[in-house]
Amino acid sequence: MTVVQQILYTAQPERWWTLAEALGFVAPFPPAPEWAEFHADGVLAVHGATDEHRPGVTEIHLIVEDTDAAASALAAFDVEAMTMEGVGEMLVVRAASGVSISVSEGAVQRGAGEIAVQPIWFQKDLTQPRAILEALGFRAGIAADRGGWTEMLCDGGSIGLHAGEPRIGLSFEARGDLDARAARLRDAGFAASVVDEAFARTIRIADPDGGDEIWINGVQDDMHGYHR
Structure with a gap:
């Protein structure tokens, strides 16, 4: 089983806790300013900003059942094994573009x-x-x-591959009634609007750290120019 953990670095952790819960995520343990997790379809991790990771930086971390099996599967790529305090054994996979993602074992x-x-x-x-x-x-x-977009699916969450300058961007996908979800966000103090994009409707909200707008995309229902 593979689960996506989207790690966000922020100078406004408490505001992000409120946002996560308004979106529908659930905290499995009490959040702390340095680290908090919110679970739903995949995991949103809220990490306090550091000197190395400024507010708004997003990372992809994958949680797998067996890091040895993951290391074998990734043998053809640039992979570094390391040990991180509080996490344990971890793999860092670097693409030729310079983008890296990390992998660790967990339940x-x-x-x-x-x-x-x-x-x-x-x-x-x-x-x-x-x-x-x-x-x-x-x-x-x-x-x-x-060829400019591919949605990659796993057991928890997903990753979008998008043509552009190398980086990791923050994004969410929501099923169900987007208008009702936007209303819950407004009730929680966020200025949320619903916008009709070519591929689907999206909720847009301001980033608590002052960065680019946060997108919560509805399930894509217009397949013009796309395929499964």
Whole structure:
């Protein structure tokens, strides 16, 4: 089983706790300013900003059942094994673009609920990130006919591969009534609006750290220019 953990670094952790709960995530243990987790379909981790990780930085961490099996599956890629305090053995996988993701062993339940993490892995050539994720058990979902987007699915959460300058972007996917979810966000003190995009409706809210707007995408229902 593979579960996506989207790690957000922030100078406003308490505001993010409120936002996570308003979105529909549930904290399995009391949050702390340095680290908090919120579970639904995948995991949102809220990490206090550091000198190395400024507010708004997003990372992709994958939780797997067996890091030895993951290391074997990733043998063809640039992988470094390390030990992190509080996490244990961890793998860091680096793409040729410079983007890296991390992998560790853990027990997280299969994705549940109507809100999911969907971090976006941007880089110009999506061939290598897709191969890395497929080696870890991901499967392709909806993809753009022209090759600029592929949704990669696993047991908890998903990752979007998007053509662009190399980076990891913060994103979510929501099922169900987006208008009702936006109303809950407004009740929690967030200025949320629902926008009709070409591929689906999305909720837009201001970033508590002052960065780019946060997107919560509805399930894609317009397949013009896309395929499964």
